[in-house]
Each structure stands twice: as C-alpha cells, then as structure tokens.
Amino acid sequence: MNSPSPLPFYTRAQRALVDDNLQKALDIATGRMMVARRQAIGLIADGEAARDQARQIRAHTIANLGTYLDQFVANAQAAGAHVHFAADAEAATRLVVSLAQRHEVRRIVKGKSMVSEEVELNHALEAAGMRVVETDLGEYVIQLDKDVPSHIIAPIIHKTKEQVAETFRRELQATDTDVAGIPEMTAFARRMLRAEFLAADMGISGVNFAVADSGSLCLVENEGNGRLSTTVPRVHVALMGLERIVPNAQDLAVALRVLARSGTGQPLTVYTNMITGPRRDDDPDGPSDLHIVIVDNGRSRLLRTELEEILYCIRCGACLNACPVYQEIGGHAYGSVYPGPVGAVYTPGAFGLEPWSDLPQASSLCGACKEACPVRIDIPRMLLALRAQAETHGLTPRWVGAGLHVFRIAATRPWLFRLASTVSRLMASWLGPRGFDNLPGPLAGWTRHRHFPAMARQTFTERFREKGRR
Amino acid sequence: MSLPASAAPPGPRPTRAQLLVTCLVDHFAPDAAEAVVQVLERAGVEVIVPDGQTCCGQPACNAGARADAAAMARHTIALLERDPAPIVVPSGSCTDMLVHQAAALLADDPAWEARAREVAARTYEFTQFAVDVLGLSPACRGAGTIAYHACCHGLRGLGIDAQPRHLLGTVDGAAVVALPEADTCCGFGGLFAVKLPDISGAMLDRKCRQIAASGADTIAVTDISCAMHMQGGLDRRGIAVTVRHIAEIVADGAA
Amino acid sequence: MTRPLFPADVRARLTASGPAVPHPGPFPTVPMPATLDEAIAQFTVACEAVGGRVSRVTTSDEAAALALGYLESPEWRRTGDDLPAYVAWDEAHLPLPGVIAGLAHRTTRLEAQVSRDAAARTDDCDRLDRAIVGITGAHAALVDTGSVALVHGGGRPRLASVLPPVHIALVPVSLLHMTLGALMAAQPDLLRGAANVVLVTGPSRTADIEMTLTRGVHGPRLVHVVFVG
Numbered sequence: 001m002n003s004p005s006p007l008p009f010y011t012r013a014q015r016a017l018v019d020d021n022l023q024k025a026l027d028i029a030t031g032r033m034m035v036a037r038r039q040a041i042g043l044i045a046d047g048e049a050a051r052d053q054a055r056q057i058r059a060h061t062i063a064n065l066g067t068y069l070d071q072f073v074a075n076a077q078a079a080g081a082h083v084h085f086a087a088d089a090e091a092a093t094r095l096v097v098s099l100a101q102r103h104e105v106r107r108i109v110k111g112k113s114m115v116s117e118e119v120e121l122n123h124a125l126e127a128a129g130m131r132v133v134e135t136d137l138g139e140y141v142i143q144l145d146k147d148v149p150s151h152i153i154a155p156i157i158h159k160t161k162e163q164v165a166e167t168f169r170r171e172l173q174a175t176d177t178d179v180a181g182i183p184e185m186t187a188f189a190r191r192m193l194r195a196e197f198l199a200a201d202m203g204i205s206g207v208n209f210a211v212a213d214s215g216s217l218c219l220v221e222n223e224g225n226g227r228l229s230t231t232v233p234r235v236h237v238a239l240m241g242l243e244r245i246v247p248n249a250q251d252l253a254v255a256l257r258v259l260a261r262s263g264t265g266q267p268l269t270v271y272t273n274m275i276t277g278p279r280r281d282d283d284p285d286g287p288s289d290l291h292i293v294i295v296d297n298g299r300s301r302l303l304r305t306e307l308e309e310i311l312y313c314i315r316c317g318a319c320l321n322a323c324p325v326y327q328e329i330g331g332h333a334y335g336s337v338y339p340g341p342v343g344a345v346y347t348p349g350a351f352g353l354e355p356w357s358d359l360p361q362a363s364s365l366c367g368a369c370k371e372a373c374p375v376r377i378d379i380p381r382m383l384l385a386l387r388a389q390a391e392t393h394g395l396t397p398r399w400v401g402a403g404l405h406v407f408r409i410a411a412t413r414p415w416l417f418r419l420a421s422t423v424s425r426l427m428a429s430w431l432g433p434r435g436f437d438n439l440p441g442p443l444a445g446w447t448r449h450r451h452f453p454a455m456a457r458q459t460f461t462e463r464f465r466e467k468g469r470r
Numbered sequence: 471m472s473l474p475a476s477a478a479p480p481g482p483r484p485t486r487a488q489l490l491v492t493c494l495v496d497h498f499a500p501d502a503a504e505a506v507v508q509v510l511e512r513a514g515v516e517v518i519v520p521d522g523q524t525c526c527g528q529p530a531c532n533a534g535a536r537a538d539a540a541a542m543a544r545h546t547i548a549l550l551e552r553d554p555a556p557i558v559v560p561s562g563s564c565t566d567m568l569v570h571q572a573a574a575l576l577a578d579d580p581a582w583e584a585r586a587r588e589v590a591a592r593t594y595e596f597t598q599f600a601v602d603v604l605g606l607s608p609a610c611r612g613a614g615t616i617a618y619h620a621c622c623h624g625l626r627g628l629g630i631d632a633q634p635r636h637l638l639g640t641v642d643g644a645a646v647v648a649l650p651e652a653d654t655c656c657g658f659g660g661l662f663a664v665k666l667p668d669i670s671g672a673m674l675d676r677k678c679r680q681i682a683a684s685g686a687d688t689i690a691v692t693d694i695s696c697a698m699h700m701q702g703g704l705d706r707r708g709i710a711v712t713v714r715h716i717a718e719i720v721a722d723g724a725a
Numbered sequence: 726m727t728r729p730l731f732p733a734d735v736r737a738r739l740t741a742s743g744p745a746v747p748h749p750g751p752f753p754t755v756p757m758p759a760t761l762d763e764a765i766a767q768f769t770v771a772c773e774a775v776g777g778r779v780s781r782v783t784t785s786d787e788a789a790a791l792a793l794g795y796l797e798s799p800e801w802r803r804t805g806d807d808l809p810a811y812v813a814w815d816e817a818h819l820p821l822p823g824v825i826a827g828l829a830h831r832t833t834r835l836e837a838q839v840s841r842d843a844a845a846r847t848d849d850c851d852r853l854d855r856a857i858v859g860i861t862g863a864h865a866a867l868v869d870t871g872s873v874a875l876v877h878g879g880g881r882p883r884l885a886s887v888l889p890p891v892h893i894a895l896v897p898v899s900l901l902h903m904t905l906g907a908l909m910a911a912q913p914d915l916l917r918g919a920a921n922v923v924l925v926t927g928p929s930r931t932a933d934i935e936m937t938l939t940r941g942v943h944g945p946r947l948v949h950v951v952f953v954g
Contacts, residue, residue, distance in 0.1 A: 010666060017672050029936045044869070046755060056749035063746040066739030073730060079920070085730045137942060138933035154933065161935050186931060186939040193943065198850045201843070214916040224929040224944025227887045231921070232850055234843060247748065249916050253906035254752050264932070267771065267870040268905070271944065272924035280920045282879030285839040294730075300738040308743075324655045328672040362666065364659025364673070365532060367626030387534025396534070400661065404530045408538035411493075411524035412545045421497065437706075445667025449674055450702030453498055460491050460500035464507075464519050 009358035012333040022158045026330050029157045033321040036265025037372065041258070044267075050257045055375040057251045058312035061243075065303065068212040068245045069294070075215025079277025081290040086119075092295050093124035096204070096237055099291055100130055103235045105201040109193075111219065111226040112136040113206030114315060115239040115295050117149065117337045121204070132204075133196045135225035137189055144171040150331030150339065152317040153263050158330050161185070193225070203229035203287065207240035208315070209255055210292075213248045216276040217292065220259065220269040227271050236278070236287040242299040243311040255314055258374035263316035298350030306385045307349040312375045313342050319379060322372035325362055334359060341369035345382045353386065357395035360386035399442055421459065428455040483604060486516045486555040490546070490593075492564045492694075493525040495715075499694045502715035506560050506596055509721050513604050517558075520549045527575075528567040532660045536575055543572040544582060547589050556603065557593040560717055562624025562692045563660075565595040570627060595624055596717055597692060601633040608637070610720050612644030617686035618716075619677075619700070620653045621693040634692055634716050641719060649689070650680045658699035674703040682709050689713045754907040755869060764868050764901050765952060772871030772950055775927030776940050779871075781898075781952040782821075788895060788951055789827025792858055795891045795947070796832050801857045808833045812853055812889065813860035815880030820862055820897045820953040837882040850884070859885035859945070863896040864915075864922075866950065868903050872926040873950055876919045883921050892945040894925070898954040 016022055041047040061068055073083050084099075086092035092115075100108065108130055110116065122143070125132045134143040138155035142148065144167050149155030156164070165179035168188060178188040205226055209218040217238050219226050230236050246252050252274075260266040279286035302308055320326045320340030331339035336347040336356065344363060348356035360383045369379040390396050410416045436452040438444075446452055458466075487510055495503050507517045527542030546568070550557055559565045569590045576582040600606045618638055624630040631653075638646050657663065657673025677700060681689055689711060691697050697713040704711050731739065758764045769779040782788050795801060796809040803809075810833040816822040825834065835856050839849040864876040873894045877883045886892045902908040905924065909915065916922060929944030940946055 010668075013666070014668050017668055025935065032936050044755075046753070050752065053749050053752045056746075060746045060748045063743055066736065069731075069739060075917075079917075083730060085732075085735075087732060087735065135943070136933070137931045141933070154936070156933055157936075159934075161937075164934050182934050182937045183939050185934065186942055190942055194854065197943070198854060199847060211916060214914075216916040222930050222932075223942035224887055225942070227883070227923065228943055231883045231887065234841070234846060249909040249913060250751055250906060253904070253909045256905060266775070266926070268872055268924060268926045270775070270926050270929055272872075272905075272926070274916050274922040274924075275920065276916050276922075277920050279841075280878065283877065283920055284837050284880070284882040285884050286877070286921055288841050296735055300735050303738050304741050304743045324657065324673050324676075325669055328669055328676075360534075361662070362669070364622070364655045364657060364662045364670070366622035366655035366659065368622075368653075368655065371626055384532070384534060387532075388536045389534070391534040391536070397665070400533055400665065401535060404533055404535045404538050407525070408527075408530060408535075408541050411527070411542045414522035414524060417524040425497070442664055445664055445670075446702075448667055449671030449706065450699060451705040452702060453698055455497050456500045458500065459496045460503035461496055461519060461523065463500060463504070470518060470521070 009333060009335060009362060012335060013329040013362070016329040016333045021160050021163070022330050025158055025160060026327055029154060030321045030327045033264065037262055037318055037321065040261035040265040040267065047261070050254055051374050051376060053254050054258050055312065057246060057254060058314070058375050061245050061247060062303070062308060062311050065243065065245065068247055069242070071212040072210050072215055072245055075213065076277065076292055077215070079215045081215065081277050081292050084291060084293045086293055086295045086297070088297050089119035092119040092239065092293060092297065093121055095293055096121060097124050097128045099237055100125060100202055101128065103202065103289065105235065106130060107196070107200045108132045108202045108204060109135050109196055109200040109229045109233065111203065111205040111221065111229040112139055113204065113239050114152065114337060115206055115241055116204060118297065119295065133193070135193050135196070135229055137186065137223060140189060140193065141167055148332065151320060152315055152338070154317070158332065197228045197232050200233040202235040202237060203233040204237045204239065205230050207238050207244050208259070209246050209252055210240055210244045211249055211252050212245055214276055216274050218252055219273040219275070220256070220271065222270040224271060227273055230273060230275060231286055234287055235289045235291070237291045237293060239293045239295055242294055242296050259314050259316050262318040262372070262374040302349050307345060307382050309377050310342065310345045310349055310382060312377050313346070314375060316374055318372040318374060319369035322368040324366060324368065325364065334362070341379045345379055345386065348386055353389055353393065354395060357390040360390065425455050425457065429457055484515060484556050486518065487558045487599065488550060488553055488555050489517050489519050490526070490550065490557055490559045490564065491519060491523055492559060492561045494694050494698070495560055498698060499715060502560055502694055502717055505715065505717035505721035506558065509600060509608065509717055510558065513606055515604065518553065518555065520552060522549045526564045526567045528564055528571070529660050531567060531571050531575060540575045543567070543575055543586065547572065547585055550589050551585065556599065557589065558596055558599045559593060560596045560715060561694065562595050562621050562628055562630060563695060565593060566623040566627035568593045595628055595630055595692060597633040597637055598628065598630055601636050607640050608720055610641040610722070612641040612719055612722060614687040615645045615647055615685055616641065616688045616690055616719065617647050617649035617681070617684045618652060618690050619649055619656065619696070621691055621696045622655050624692045625653055630692065634690065637716060637720050638690060647684055647686055649684045649686065656696050656700050658696045660695070663699060674699060678703050678707050678709055681711055687711055688719070690716045690719050692716055751910060752906055754910060755903050757868065757903045761898055765898065768866060768868045768871055768901065771869060772927065775871055776930065777871060777927045778947070778949040779952070780949065783954065785821040785823030785827055788821050788824045788953070791949070791951060792824065792828060792860060792893055793831065795858050796828070801890055803855060803857065806855060809857050810835050810855045811858040811860060812837050812856040812882070812885045814862050814882065814885060818862045818880050819860070820895050824860065824895070837885060839884070853884050853888050856889040858891045858893060859889040860893045860895065861886050863894045863900065865900045865902050865908050866896045867905055867908065867924070868901055870905070870926055872924045874908065875923045875925060876915070877921040877923070878919050883923070886923070886925060887944045890941065890945055891947045891949070892925070893949045893951060895951050895953055898952050
C-alpha cells in the first residue's frame with residue numbers, strides 16, 4: 001500500500017467526485033462524525049485542557065523517543081513478550097511470516113491494524129499458505145471485496161448497505177434473510193467470524209498506544225474482534241508503529257480521554273484492551289506467546305525534521321471528517337493507507353515525496369484539520385513545508401513555479417508592477433469588460449466552475465492618488 | 471455578543487493607520503478599500519497608503535515557492551516600516567501572511583526575521599482593527615438579508631470571528647441570518663482553485679447550496695479572494711446573491 | 726541478547742537531540758460526586774447512554790435472579806442444550822459468592838480453563854462458546870464513562886466477558902472511580918500486575934455500515950453492570 005496507484009491523484013479525485021454512491025455515503029458519514037466529535041469534546045469540562053495535555057505528552061515522548069522505546073522494550077521483555085524490530089515493510093512481513101511458520105500457524109485472525117495495511121501483510125501471509133481473515137466488520141467486507149479502506153476508523157465509509165449485502169451474497173452465499181437489514185448483516189458476520197476466531201492459531205493486532213513504564217500495549221475497538229483476536233488464539237502478534245509510545249498509564253488515560261471523543265464521539269471505545277506480556281502461569285486463558293513487532297518504515301526519518309510533529313498523531317480520524325477536501329473526494333483518491341490531511345503529510349513524509357508530491361497540494365489550507373486535531377497538530381504548516389520541498393525538487397507543474405517567479409520580479413519592482421497592472425487592465429477591459437467565462441490555459445479550470453470577474457478600470461490606489469492623497 | 475479580550479496595544483487610541491490595500495482588492499474590488507478608508511476616517515483615524523505596494527507574497531508562500539514569497543514579503547515589510555503607524559489590511563489571508571508566515575519565511579536571516587516580527591506586531595485585519603483596537607460599534611444601516619461567511623485564514627489563522635459578527639450585529643434595517651456551515655472553506659485556497667479546479671468546484675458547489683438555503687441576499691466576508699470565488703460560483707449557478715466585503719456594508723449603513 | 730534491537734542508523738535518529746520538551750506532569754482529575762448515590766446515578770447515565778444496563782443489589786439471591794432472567798429467557802436459548810450454560814469468574818473473585826450457588830440445578834456452569842495445548846485449546850473454546858451469560862467481578866467502575874475495568878488473572882478468565890451474548894459484571898460500590906485517569910493515578914502498578922486488563926464501556930457495537938449503530942457484534946449484545954452494596 002505504500003506504492004502509489006498508477007492513476008494520478010487528481011484523476012482519482014475527479015472519479016470520486018462523480019461517484020454518486022460515494023458522495024452520498026461521505027455526506028452522511030463525515031457529517032455525523034463531525035457533529036459527534038464536537039458534542040463529545042464539548043461535553044467534558046476539561047476537554048480543551050485534555051487536548052493541551054495530550055499534545056504536550058506526545059511532544060515530550062517524540063522528543064525523547066529513544067529513551068521511552070528502550071524503556072518500553074525492557075519492560076515488555078520483562079513481562080515475557082518477544083520484541084522485534086522491522087526497518088521497513090518487507091522486513092515486517094518477512095518477520096511475521098517466519099513467526100507464523102515457527103509457531104506452525106495455519107489460521108490467522110486479524111484485528112484492525114493500520115500498520116499491517118501499510119506493509120501489505122495479508123498478501124505475504126496468504127502467499128505463505130496461511131488463511132488470514134480480517135475480523136473488524138468493515139475490514140472483513142474490504143477483504144471479501146478485495147477493496148482497500150477509505151477511512152482510518154470507518155473503512156467502508158464509501159459503501160452503501162446494498163453493496164455490502166451484495167458482497168455477502170456473492171462471497172459467502174448469504175441468503176436474503178441474512179442480508180435483510182444492517183442488524184441482520186451484522187449478525188451474519190458475527191456467525192461467520194465466530195467460527196474463524198475459535199479455530200485460529202494466531203491473532204494479529206495493531207497497537208494504539210504502548211506504555212513505556214509497564215511494557216503494556218493498548219488496543220481500542222468497539223466490536224470485540226480485537227479482544228477475541230488477542231485472547232482466543234495461542235499466539236498474539238502485535239504490530240506497532242515506532243512512535244506509538246506514551247510514558248505511563250496516566251498519560252495513556254489522557255490520550256484515551258481525547259481519542260474516541262475525537263474519532264467517533266464516544267467517551268471511550270467499547271473495549272480498551274491493555275495487554276502486558278503473554279498469559280501468565282495462573283491465567284486460565286490468553287495467548288501463550290506474545291510477539292511485538294516495532295515497525296519503522298520511514299517513521300524515524302521524520303524525527304528532528306520539520307515534519308516531526310506528524311508523529312504526534314493518535315490516529316483518531318478527526319482531521320479526515322473535518323476536511324472539506326476529504327468530504328468531497330473520500331479516502332481512496334489519496335491512494336495511501338493514510339488519507340486525508342494527516343495522510344497528505346504522513347504519506348510523502350514517511351514513504352517519499354517523489355511518488356506522493358500531489359498529496360500536499362490537495363488542500364485549500366483552510367485549517368479545519370488543525371482545529372479538529374485532538375493534539376493540535378499544525379498540519380497546514382507541514383503541508384506548506386512539503387509544498388516547498390516539492391518546489392525545490394522540481395515536483396510541481398513548471399507553469400506554477402515559473403509564473404510565480406515572473407510575478408515576483410514584478411512584485412519587487414513597483415514601477416514594473418504598475419506597468420503590468422495597467423497593461424493587464426487595458427487588455428482585460430478590451431477582452432472581457434464583464435469578466436470571463438471561458439479562459440484558456442491554466443485558468444480554464446477556474447472558469448469551468450465559476451465566472452471570472454472584470455478587473456477594475458482604475459485601481460483603488462490610482463483613485464486615492466487622484467484625490468491628491470498619500 | 472461577547473468579544474475576545476482586546477488585542478489593542480496599551481496606550482492611546484491610534485489616530486493614523488497605514489492601509490495595505492492588497493493587490494486583489496486594488497485590482498478587483500477598489501470599493502472595498504474605499505469603504506475601509508471611510509470607516510476609519512469617520513472614526514477619526516487618518517489613513518495613509520504607503521507607496522510602492524504590490525503583493526505581500528501570500529500566493530507564492532502557499533505554493534511553496536519560499537524564495538519568491540520571501541522576496542515579496544521583504545518588499546512589503548520594507549515599505550510598511552517607513553511609518554510607525556499600525557497597519558490595516560482588508561484581508562485575513564494577507565494579514566495572516568504578514569503576521570504568521572513572513573517571519574517563518576525569513577527565519578534564516580535574523581535581521582529580517584526581527585523586522586518581520588516588528589511589522590507583524592502592528593498589523594491588523596480590518597475588523598480586528600475596527601473592533602479590537604478602535605472599539606467601533608458603528609450605527610450601520612443596511613437592507614435585505616445578510617449572512618456572514620467566515621473566511622478560513624481570518625477565522626483559524628487569526629482567530630477572527632466575534633469582530634465581524636459584532637459589526638454585523640450593529641447593522642440596522644437588515645436582517646442578519648445564519649449561514650449553515652459558515653466556517654467551512656468555500657474551496658478557494660488560492661492556486662488550489664486553479665490547480666485542482668474540480669475539487670475546489672465541488673467545495674464551491676456545496677457553499678453555493680448553503681448560501682441559497684440561508685435565504686440571504688448578501689454574504690459578508692473579510693476576504694475579497696473568497697468573495698471573487700463565491701460570487702463567480704453564484705453567478706454561474708444563477709443564484710442572485712451578492713458577496714461583499716464587510717467594510718462596504720459597514721460604510722454603507724453609516725453614510 | 727545477541728545484537729541490539731535497533732540498527733545503528735535508527736538508534737542514531739532515535740537519540741538525536743532536539744529542543745527539550747518537558748513532560749507536562751500529572752493531569753488533574755475531575756472530582757467524584759459528593760455522595761455515592763450521585764456517583765451511581767452519574768455512572769448509570771453514562772452507561773445507559775452507550776447501551777448498557779445498570780442495577781444495584783444487596784444480596785446474592787437478587788443477583789442470581791437477575792442472571793437467571795437472562796439464562797432462562799427464550800431470547801438467548803440455544804438449541805441442543807438441556808440446561809442454559811454460563812461461564813463465570815471463580816467465587817473468590819465475585820463480590821457476592823453466593824450467586825453461583827443460586828444458579829445451581831437450573832443451569833450449567835462451564836469450566837473456564839483453556840488449555841495451552843493447541844488441539845485441546847480449540848475444544849475448550851468451542852465449549853465456552855455455548856455460554857449464554859458470562860458473570861464477572863470487576864476491579865473498578867468509572868463514573869464519567871460508565872465503564873467497568875476487568876483485571877484478568879487466576880480465577881478471572883478473559884473469555885467470560887467476551888464470548889457470551891450477555892455479560893453481567895458484579896461491582897462493589899466501593900470500587901467507583903471518577904475517571905480512568907483517577908484510577909491510574911490511584912493504582913500506578915495496575916497494568917504491570919496483570920497480563921490483561923480491559924475496560925468495557927457498554928455492549929459491543931459497530932457503525933461500519935452506513936454509520937448505522939448496531940449493538941452486539943463479536944462481544945456481548947447486552948452488558949449489565951450490577952452494583953453490590
């Protein structure tokens with residue numbers, strides 16, 4: 001998933017804009033989640049203070065990431081977990097495949113994990129002959145459809161219930177009764193997946209937070225699939241991004257205080273799983289082995305750069321819902337596992353600017369993302385930084401850079417600016433005294449959607465000076 | 471209506487102000503600048519218009535053309551430094567450029583960074599200056615139905631929301647109604663509207679639908695750039711609504 | 726250890742110095758309501774808002790009757806079972822140990838131990854899957870979110886609160902905390918002390934399809950928090 005789709009971003013976006021089902025789904029979903037978030041954060045008296053605290057905790061952790069990672073690793077090992085490191089996607093998949101082989105695993109259930117999507121884990125496991133089943137309802141549908149998620153926390157935001165019913169009929173031979181409505185489809189998926197859970201040898205999960213001072217993993221979820229994936233199978237493999245650390249349990253509580261409220265508007269997710277090592281001697285159940293795979297895959301390269309702040313992200317999805325561009329085009333157009341404003345920074349930052357240089361352009365820089373972010377990440381600032389990098393590396397259309405450069409030459413020489421102003425106003429009054437509806441070249445895009453206004457015959461400055469004023 | 475604590479610097483109320491016209495207002499909406507001058511002069515503030523104004527560099531900054539943006543910012547800063555009077559800008563975007571972006575663009579040159587900060591400290595968007603610095607509640611008169619759209623850089627860059635709403639709250643004779651999703655971007659975004667016109671157009675479409683649903687016949691804004699975009703969209707869709715700079719509405723009423 | 730976990734280049738980036746950013750220190754916790762009744766009332770509002778049920782009992786007979794109500798309801802009956810089955814934490818970990826005795830004769834209690842052996846393990850899980858009700862104690866209840874904290878360990882199986890469609894959590898009223906932050910501040914070693922701690926905030930749910938809320942996915946459809954005392 002960290003190789004871009006063959007189609008350029010803008011072509012994908014244009015397709016999304018004319019996809020009626022997607023447009024309907026996006027309107028409903030992003031609207032509801034935004035309302036829910038505003039209510040949820042507004043509901044707690046210390047909501048804004050908790051955001052400040054969470055931001056400070058994330059900033060402190062990222063500034064001292066080496067120390068806290070070491071502490072986490074030592075404590076997780078002391079609790080009996082095996083800790084591994086994967087430098088990139090290929091190393092991560094190779095590692096998980098070899099762990100599965102070593103434990104003689106045939107059947108795998110997966111909880112939701114962004115990292116596993118990022119490294120394309122399923123393909124590798126299936127190629128090694130294992131049965132892998134996604135167990136989050138949305139991810140399950142995605143897997144059956146061979147589709148990709150379009151939202152960090154609502155993977156099938158782009159599908160209607162009719163499309164899901166069709167998938168269940170086609171792939172699982174569901175009857176009309178099974179897919180009569182959303183509750184029936186949910187019950188049907190529960191039955192299908194319960195059998196998978198009970199028969200699985202290995203459960204794979206993501207990690208929302210890793211607590212340094214106890215070596216604990218925290219996984220949040222609503223369906224119970226995360227609990228089952230990390231409890232029923234005899235082996236649990238957790239994939240975590242390098243930056244998922246919080247110093248201690250009290251800091252974890254603060255992060256959790258803003259996470260679900262920002263994401264879905266819930267006070268807490270239904271299940272907050274906190275796992276410290278494998279099953280202990282007197283535990284009646286739980287996995288006998290816990291493997292924690294710490295994945296870098298471009299993350300450490302962001303440390304101490306102007307993009308470091310994106311590592312504060314707690315993956316709530318609020319910036320997606322708040323973003324007017326995301327609201328129009330949905331997640332797929334971005335072509336990355338990490339869509340929306342956070343993805344427009346994270347994807348080129350971690351996976352390379354060259355193939356992803358379009359994404360930082362996909363913003364009107366309105367700042368709604370920064371406003372919605374529970375840890376107040378300055379996404380617009382980093383979009384600008386990436387645009388500057390793209391400009392420096394010649395990754396933007398030449399007419400933009402050249403045009404701005406010519407403009408700058410005039411704009412730093414008032415006599416030339418006045419001359420250019422007079423000439424363009426003369427031409428404009430001659431060619432389009434009432435404005436324009438069909439401009440050529442780069443401005444054609446403007447007039448496709450809007451009238452271009454007429455220029456003033458006389459500028460304000462000319463009028464002002466005519467009155468003899470300075 | 472509650473107002474934020476005044477951002478006014480301690481000391482006497484200013485009697486002079488420099489107007490940074492901004493290139494878009496100068497070329498596409500000179501009436502808006504005239505209105506700013508009228509409002510300020512009626513409040514007893516002498517307005518001067520420094521010579522040599524071009525563009526503050528905001529579009530280049532947004533495009534990531536840092537060197538070009540920095541050059542234009544230096545030019546603008548230099549011409550505003552010639553006078554110690556506070557600077558009034560009829561645009562949230564250009565104000566944000568001078569107040570926040572310029573110093574960041576010039577950060578590798580400490581002398582210029584300091585000059586940028588000095589200018590930033592006395593730069594105000596028009597409604598900010600009118601309400602926070604001058605404490606104006608002009609007795610305006612208007613007609614019809616007015617709604618306010620909050621332009622992004624003013625709202626989220628500068629924290630401007632109460633000030634324009636306060637000014638509109640004093641308009642007599644016109645009904646002021648709420649615009650649904652008033653704080654959602656109209657889709658302009660500078661070069662965004664030209665580089666990704668269909669996405670921008672979809673956002674504009676939504677904004678036009680909300681404007682039509684609001685029942686307003688006039689939309690008040692603090693940025694002419696967003697006004698051009700929205701007016702162009704409304705005209706194309708045959709929606710008979712006028713988008714105006716808020717200074718014009720304030721100036722009108724008190725004439 | 727044979728070789729360091731992080732390669733040299735990654736370690737260098739991880740430890741590169743930047744501007745110092747201090748830890749913000751502890752976050753002030755919201756105070757508890759003045760009285761126990763208020764705390765329970767507030768918990769109840771929060772728990773019911775997320776679809777949970779809340780009761781308060783004083784005797785094991787009341788608790789057993791409540792459990793039997795679910796166990797013997799036609800809504801949850803499984804075909805092929807003579808007596809409705811449940812799984813529970815050991816009596817030593819329940820605030821009302823008499824509950825188990827109260828359920829005898831009319832129900833089957835399933836053995837909660839899951840084998841470490843791969844083959845036997847699947848049989849154990851299949852057996853536990855027959856349970857209609859899971860009865861657990863709890864380590865804490867969180868007033869502001871309507872959550873219960875389950876600390877798993879000897880005699881406190883994890884599966885009791887996730888496999889059955891109904892989960893009954895018996896919580897002594899003395900274990901109410903205002904927030905998760907307050908609980909963690911009061912018990913900083915909580916996570917170290919158990920391999921598995923779960924906060925349960927209402928019944929299992931999904932809104933994946935068209936953002937339409939559906940309760941009861943992989944975990945219980947019904948969560949009933951029963952305060953004791």
